[in-house]
Amino acid sequence: MxxxxxxxxxxxxxxxxxxxxxxxxxxxxxxxRYMSGVLKNDxxxxxxxxxxxxxxxxxxxxxVTLSVSKQMQMLKSAxxxxxxxxxxxxxxxxxxxxxxxFSYSHSQRDDVIKYIINQEQHHKNQTFKEEYLGxxxxxxxxxxxxxxxxxxx
Numbered sequence: 001m002x003x004x005x006x007x008x009x010x011x012x013x014x015x016x017x018x019x020x021x022x023x024x025x026x027x028x029x030x031x032x033r034y035m036s037g038v039l040k041n042d043x044x045x046x047x048x049x050x051x052x053x054x055x056x057x058x059x060x061x062x063x064v065t066l067s068v069s070k071q072m073q074m075l076k077s078a079x080x081x082x083x084x085x086x087x088x089x090x091x092x093x094x095x096x097x098x099x100x101x102f103s104y105s106h107s108q109r110d111d112v113i114k115y116i117i118n119q120e121q122h123h124k125n126q127t128f129k130e131e132y133l134g135x136x137x138x139x140x141x142x143x144x145x146x147x148x149x150x151x152x153x
Contacts, residue, residue, distance in 0.1 A: 006063075008061060008103065009108070010071075011058070011102045011103075012059075012099050013099060013132060014056060014096065016054045017095060018096070019096070022054070023054065027088045028051075032050055032051070032056075034078075035049045035079050042066065042075070044060040044062055044071055046059075046060045048116040049116070051119055052120060057119065076099075080094055080095055102135060
């Protein structure tokens with residue numbers, strides 16, 4: 001699009017269906033690389049992709065030609081197909097419906113990237129539920145608990 005300029009820094013978080021710990025060390029790094037490639041192929045610019053055993057964080061620059069919902073639909077679809085095609089898990093892998101999406105300014109990018117890269121360390125002190133609800137509260141997002149990810153304690 002001629003004469004259209006933007007910098008839309010989007011941080012999305014989504015979980016494995018049933019919150020199972022299926023993202024194991026044997027394919028986790030390859031998954032994150034694959035997801036970065038999907039983002040690039042879709043026209044987004046990946047800034048950080050990482051997560052933990054039951055969820056993923058992606059931080060990317062969103063082009064004006066895509067909506068967040070379309071990018072997330074394509075990313076989750078392609079990555080679940082990749083996991084299933086490579087038989088990384090027993091049975092059928094799927095992501096939970098929905099995701100959290102948060103926008104950041106350019107000046108906040110380094111902090112968000114560091115936060116995402118340090119997920120393993122971060123989750124030694126905080127559960128995913130605490131992390132996700134904390135993000136919703138930080139961004140003043142009203143939510144109904146029955147529509148938030150399934151959290152199993």
